[in-house]
Amino acid sequence: MKVEIWSDVMCPFCYIGKHNFEKALENLPFKNEVEVEWKSFQLDPTLNPSETKTTVEYFKEKKGIPEAQASQMVSQVAQMGQMAEIDFNFEKALITNTFPAHRLIHLAKKHNLSSEVEEALFEAHFIDGENVGSIDLLVSIAEKLGIDKEEAQKVLNSDTFDQEVNQDIADAQNNGITGVPFFVLNGKYAVSGAQPVETFVNALQQTYNETVSPFKDLSDGGTSCDADGCSI
Structure with a gap:
């Protein structure tokens, strides 16, 4: 069973959604059978990668609202x-512009460390103010997560994973995904936004049940044969 998650590092709801999703998955007996793939999404690709703004400053400029209102939104x-x-x-x-961070996420995917890097990036941005x-x-x-320093430097100072990042963004557009977080379960079901743990549990359970038993039996009993013989 596969879960694809479109996310951006500077999206607080993506951080909340990640925690709720992982908490839901941890309580399910089939958690080790779920493959999670993180997909890139940029909320604002127009940002200058060499500049930074505070969250309130950004909301004021982006939404054209007073500072007091922006502060209230952040508080909520x-x-x-x-x-x-x-x-x-x-x-x-x-x-700031998150494209370089998405390069790192794709490098992490190569090392099966996507979720760990996502968590580290969210923490760096939202907790540590990095x-x-x-x-x-x-x-x-x-480097802290075990990826070779020279490999990371080479990737992050090049366009090595630019095509992969842009493909994720294009896939989101082609699938009508306009906001994040956005979870796609087995290519069939979607869960959008930072949903409660219970919503993720129900969605994961339903998708898994259909994965294990893809057919819905509409009959009411009936005679049949199996490896042990025929029932009459």
């Missing part, structure tokens, strides 16, 4: 984070 998201056991630190969070557009920071994250 922080409260949602607490329910998912995430202590957002929006006062320190730096908004610049996730910084190559030095991204290399440091890669």
